[in-house]
Amino acid sequence: TRRRRHHDGVNSICDGFPTNPLPSETSATSIFCVDPNGCCNFTSVQAAVDAVNVTSSTRAVIWINTGIYFEKVIVPKTKPNITFQGQGYGSTGIVWNDTSNSSHGTFYSGSVQVFAANFVAKNISFMNVAPIPKPGEVGAQAVALRIAGDQAAFWGCGFFGAQDTLHDDRGRHYFKECYIQGSIDFIFGNAKSFYENCRIVSIATAV
Template structure:
C-alpha cells in the first residue's frame, strides 16, 4: 500500500506575498522586542499573510494570537542557528494556564520552543490550539500535565517534540502528527493522549504516523476524555515505556464500547499488541487506509509552505505593520 506523502501536501496559500516583521528580545535589531507586541500590531480582521521572524533568545511571555488575526506565521531560526524559547510558569484551569494560545485560523509556527515550567502535579498547558487550520513544524512543546491542549479545529504537526507526563496531548481537534517525537515523563500509568471526542458524528481524533515514543519509565498510549475518543498510531516506534495493555478506560467501562483506539504496523519493544486491552484494534491494511492514504483533516487544501516573497513592514499596520525598524 502506498503511504500517503503528507510532507508533499504543503501548498502555497493563495496570496503570493507576505508582510515580514522582525522580533529581537535584545533590542539590537528588529521591529519589536516582544512577540506579543508584533502580534498586536497586526490589524483586526487581517486578510494578508504576516510572517513574524523571531531572533534566537528567551522570551518570557504569555502569548495569545486573537481570533480576529488570521494568516500569521511565527518563525524561529532553523535548527543549529540558535533557539527561540517562549516560556511561562503557570498552573490552573487548562484554558487559562497556557504559555501560548492560538485562537486565529490559518496560523503556522516553525522552529519554536514553547514551554510551561510550572512542573508536575497540576494542569500546566504549554500550547493551546483553539482554531482551524493551524500547522506546526519543528517545534518543541514542553510541560508535564496537559502539555498540548489540542482543543478544536484541524491541525497538523510535523517533526515536533512533545513532552509531558499526564494526558499531555489532549483535546478534541482533528489532528495529524507526522514524524513527531513523543516523550513521556510519567513514572507510572500517565497517558500520552486524552482525546475528547464526545459524539460519533464528530470528525475529530488524533492520528500519529511515523512517530517515535520514548520515556522515563512507563506510560499508556491513551485514555478517553470523551466517550467517543479516537486515536490511531501507525508506523510508529514504541519504546518499552509503553505498558502492555496500551490503553485505559479512565474508570468507565462504558467507554470501552464507544472509544476507538487503533494501531497499525507499529514497531519497537512497546508495540506488541498481544496483551493490549481487548477493546482496542489492531488495524488491517484496509482499515488503516483512510489514515494513511487520504487527508484525514483536509490538509491537502490548507497546509502551506513557506511563502516565496516578502515585503518589509512599513508605516502603521492599520495599513500594514508598524513598529521600530532597523
C-alpha cells in the same frame, strides 16, 4: 525591520544582524521582527502580534530571533494568517509558568494560546515551566500551547511541559517533525489533527 545601534564607532550587539532575515522564497505581505536585544522593532512576541492588522486576508510573518521569551502570548480570533518563524526549537522558545490554579482553569493556563485560523509555527518551542505535579496534586495542569483556531500547522516545533502540555483544543491541525514532551494527558483536546514523524516523549515517573 532591523535597527542599527552604533555609538562613536563602537560595534554593537546588532552588528551582523541580517537586513532581511526571511528566506527569499517566503511569501508574506507583512513581516515583523522580534529580537530580545532590541535589534528589531519588537522585543516581545506579543507586541508583534498586537501590531498585526485585524482580519487580514494576507499572511503576516513574525520572525523571532534566537532567545527565550518569558511572556504569555495570545493570538486572538481577529488575527488570522499569522506565522511564527523561529530559529530552531532548541534555540527559540516562548516560556511561561501558569497552572490551572493560577489562571482560573486549565484552558487559560497556556503559555501561548491561539484562537485565530490559519496559524503556522516553524522551528520554535512552546514551554510551560511550572513544576512537575506530584501524584494526586490538584490544579497543577500547565499547558504550553493551546490551539483553538482552524487549519493550523506546526513544522519542527517543540512542546515542553508536564501535565497537559499540548491542548489540541479544536479545529483541524497538522504537526510535522515536532517534539512533544509531558507526563500526564500531555496531548489532549477535541481537534482533528495529524501528527507526522513527531517524537512524543513521556517524562512521567513510575508510581
